[in-house]
Amino acid sequence: MxxxxxxxxxxxxxxxxxxxxxxxxxxxxxxxxxxxxxxxxxxxxxxxxxxxxxxxxxxxxxxxxxxxxxxxxxxxxxxxxxxxxxxxxxxxxxxxxxxxxxxxxxxxxxxxxxxxxxxxxxxxxxxxxxKPIWKLLADMTPEELVRCLDFRFVSDALTPGEALAILKRNEAGKAQREAHMREAGYPGYTTSAGWLGYSEDKMRQLAREALAEGWEHFKQKVGGDLTEDRRRAQILREEIGWQRTLMMDANQMWDVDEAIANMRSLAEYAPLWIEEPTSPDDILGHAEIRARLAPSIGVATGEHCHNRVMFKQLLQADAIDFCQLDAARLGGLNEVIVVLLLAAKYDVPVCPHGGGVGLCEYTQHISLFDYIAVSGSLEGRLLEYVDHLHEHFVDPVRIDKGRYLVPEAPGYSITMHPESLARFQFPDGEAWQE
Amino acid sequence: MxxxxxxxxxxxxxxxxxxxxxxxxxxxxxxxxxxxxxxxxxxxxxxxxxxxxxxxxxxxxxxxxxxxxxxxxxxxxxxxxxxxxxxxxxxxxxxxxxxxxxxxxxxxxxxxxxxxxxxxxxxxxxxxxxKPIWKLLADMTPEELVRCLDFRFVSDALTPGEALAILKRNEAGKAQREAHMREAGYPGYTTSAGWLGYSEDKMRQLAREALAEGWEHFKQKVGGDLTEDRRRAQILREEIGWQRTLMMDANQMWDVDEAIANMRSLAEYAPLWIEEPTSPDDILGHAEIRARLAPSIGVATGEHCHNRVMFKQLLQADAIDFCQLDAARLGGLNEVIVVLLLAAKYDVPVCPHGGGVGLCEYTQHISLFDYIAVSGSLEGRLLEYVDHLHEHFVDPVRIDKGRYLVPEAPGYSITMHPESLARFQFPDGEAWQE
Missing domain, CATH: 3.30.390.10 (Enolase-like, N-terminal domain)
Structure with a gap:
């Protein structure tokens, strides 16, 4: 032991x-x-x-x-x-x-x-x-997986038996989907050009670099001044054209009616989704926004959705088109898997929240596992990518032509270099003395 | 300044x-x-x-x-x-x-x-x-009160204009209701006999003491073994009779279907409400429980309801019969007032969460202000009382015949004696050295 x-x-x-x-x-x-x-x-x-x-x-x-x-x-x-x-x-x-x-x-x-x-x-x-985490999970039997989960407070929407049935439904194709991922990678999208603090020049330059790298799906931040949001959408559409995907992210800036009004204005730029249009706690508000923007703009949320009980309700209330669970705001991988199963049951694609530090390292495992063993589908699924701080990880994410390559190192890819931990220790590390 | x-x-x-x-x-x-x-x-x-x-x-x-x-x-x-x-x-x-x-x-x-x-x-x-807090609030004009509030994320359910209208509706009777409170006090209920860890003898003794003190409304904890919950309900009904009010509190122990099944069994003891039947985050779950137990048992929750956005939805979804806001889990008095106004708009009585340490000291001000200036009503309203730790406060709550007497000392009644703060300081105070 x-x-x-x-x-x-x-x-x-x-x-x-x-x-x-x-x-x-x-x-x-x-x-x-x-x-x-x-x-x-x-x-x-x-x-x-x-x-x-x-x-x-x-x-x-x-x-x-x-x-x-x-x-x-x-x-x-x-x-x-x-x-x-x-x-x-x-x-x-x-x-x-x-x-x-x-x-x-x-x-x-x-x-x-x-x-x-x-x-x-x-x-x-x-x-x-x-084994890498995705493989550890994908190699488990449905029974072994279900034993990792706590169904408390979600059994009215998902019983252990239903979870087993979802996992068994997809058992047959696991090896094939694993091979497909090793060959093709998992499709991603980039937010790198769309941050609010960037100048027009920086936006255009970053968008062009992303296009050159093979990205097909782009996200921009909105929720500041509406005229400014429109101007920035225009810049991005000029750079990426109208065939590629544009998403928008308001980071909770709006009340319900405000979100609907602003997105009706921004609809002109054909966003796939509006992300975090309002308070992350407002399940009924998201349902209202979704109903009133449908079918032209989808609703996405999840990075601040704090547990499986909230996701259960977002799904029960038909409040979201995309489930953006967060690998470290939910209570770790066990709860993430419960949400993957809930989303599979309600047939809502999971597009985990990336960015920050380490989130992309985590989420590649989650989306791979989702595809191989839970949903069995790539439809409507895109994995967020932000090019920040990956150099601090021993096994950083690897991207090729806008797709995540399969991580092969054992573990959850979250181990940082000891030098990085030392240098960025707060408040005593060197980086904070400068 | x-x-x-x-x-x-x-x-x-x-x-x-x-x-x-x-x-x-x-x-x-x-x-x-x-x-x-x-x-x-x-x-x-x-x-x-x-x-x-x-x-x-x-x-x-x-x-x-x-x-x-x-x-x-x-x-x-x-x-x-x-x-x-x-x-x-x-x-x-x-x-x-x-x-x-x-x-x-x-x-x-x-x-x-x-x-x-x-x-x-x-x-x-x-x-x-x-002035005591309740009086500071009650003496404000509707405009002054509304300036204390943040309507972010609730404006789809309550605008500043609607809040003003609610407050203006009740302006005329404020002096009369204030006088009524000074004369009669605010009606309370007691949980003292109903804690789960108490023996049958202790329950009966505490229930008899409470009856002798003039209490008319009693709450018991449930959510342990169902047979045991029934036995304890039986004991309390034997002591308090069937004319007095009995409430039950499950403290989040059940999933949705379990809550419904267990309360159908406990319905025999005629509880006024079931409190916290399931996860405090489960708005739709509470709505489901309420719909399936109506009209015999009401649904109450709120002590773990973390902000106005959650209460807004509990009200929008017809999920609760009683709003049990917590004076210190909500972000303080400003947010409490927003919830009072939301509850008034949806015509749901507010019965704040008491017990713990200091909560009764806080909530007496909230319920008095609610009656005098917001809802203008006592119907369905009872203020929780638990007889723990009041001796540590400079101006503790005062109870007479099951009613809260109006606090007259300036402030929010939450100041503790310096000796208590010293003695119960963790981990160095004397009480923790014993």
């Missing part, structure tokens, strides 16, 4: 606000940051479990505090006992200490902290199995 | 788990705790602003960390500038720093921390005006 002997948590921050990378109408100047967890064991095999949750700067110290408060629930436990019943482990971590549960429940800081720990456990497990 | 010169935050915990006070099916052993904020000014008038958010023990240190992260947004500001535009101050505190907003948004630890700070500002304002 292997005991988890130590949990280390680091406050890692990148000063991205200096260049307005990642700027949008709600988040004007983010410093992409990670609450970064390292699990050690007594196995003596050199394997560590790495996991992170993503924040945008100030407040990362609060997530670090939450990880420290949760640490005693995992340190001292045996990895094999955890992996033998991952569903139980997940329930125990997220709800087993009712005093800590009170801080959410299953939302905000305490859930972000759970995500970092849960994903570190999966990373450790996959490294020891010598 | 008066400058807020200092914010002090304390980790105050009461070892209530030693006696199973406050035990329920989800929260087996809470240590009622407060993230306690004290604001000082340069006015030299001796007034401090006190505010707290409530947690149940472990994790309180995470809320303390979040308050510290928010402190720079209030220290150095002028009180008169804040109170001249409270709505703007509230928006700025909860969303003005997009990096901190990312941790919620408007939910979990960061929102709990905002509540403590916001309520401390209100307490300071009211003390300087020499």
């Amino acid at each position: 292997t005991t988890i002997t130590h949990l280390e948590v680091r406050d890692t921050r990148f000063p991205t606000s200096r260049d307005l990378d990642g700027s949008d109408a709600m988040n004007a100047a983010p410093d992409y940051s990670a609450t970064y967890v390292i699990l050690s064991t007594d196995a003596g095999d050199g394997h560590e479990g790495h996991g992170l949750t993503f924040t945008i700067g100030r407040g990362n110290e609060v997530c670090v505090a939450a990880v420290n408060s949760l640490a005693s629930r995992i340190v001292g436990r045996e990895l094999e006992t955890i992996t033998a019943d991952m569903g139980r482990f997940w329930r125990d971590l997220t709800s087993g200490d009712s005093q800590l549960r009170w801080l959410g429940p299953e939302k905000g800081v305490i859930h972000l902290a759970c995500a970092a720990i849960v994903n570190a456990v999966w990373d450790l497990w996959a490294k020891r199995e010598g | 008066t400058t807020i010169t200092h914010l002090e935050v304390r980790d105050t915990r009461f070892p209530t788990s030693r006696d199973l006070d406050g035990s329920d099916a989800m929260n087996a052993a809470p240590d009622y705790s407060a993230t306690y904020v004290i604001l000082s000014t340069d006015a030299g008038d001796g007034h401090e602003g006190h505010g707290l958010t409530f947690t149940i023990g472990r994790g309180n240190e995470v809320c303390v960390a979040a308050v510290n992260s928010l402190a720079s947004r209030i220290v150095g500001r002028e009180l008169e500038t804040i109170t001249a535009d409270m709505g703007r101050f509230w928006r700025d505190l909860t969303s003005g720093d997009s990096q901190l907003r990312w941790l919620g948004p408007e939910k979990g630890v960061i929102h709990l921390a905002c509540a403590a700070i916001v309520n401390a500002v209100w307490d300071l304002w009211a003390k300087r005006e020499g």
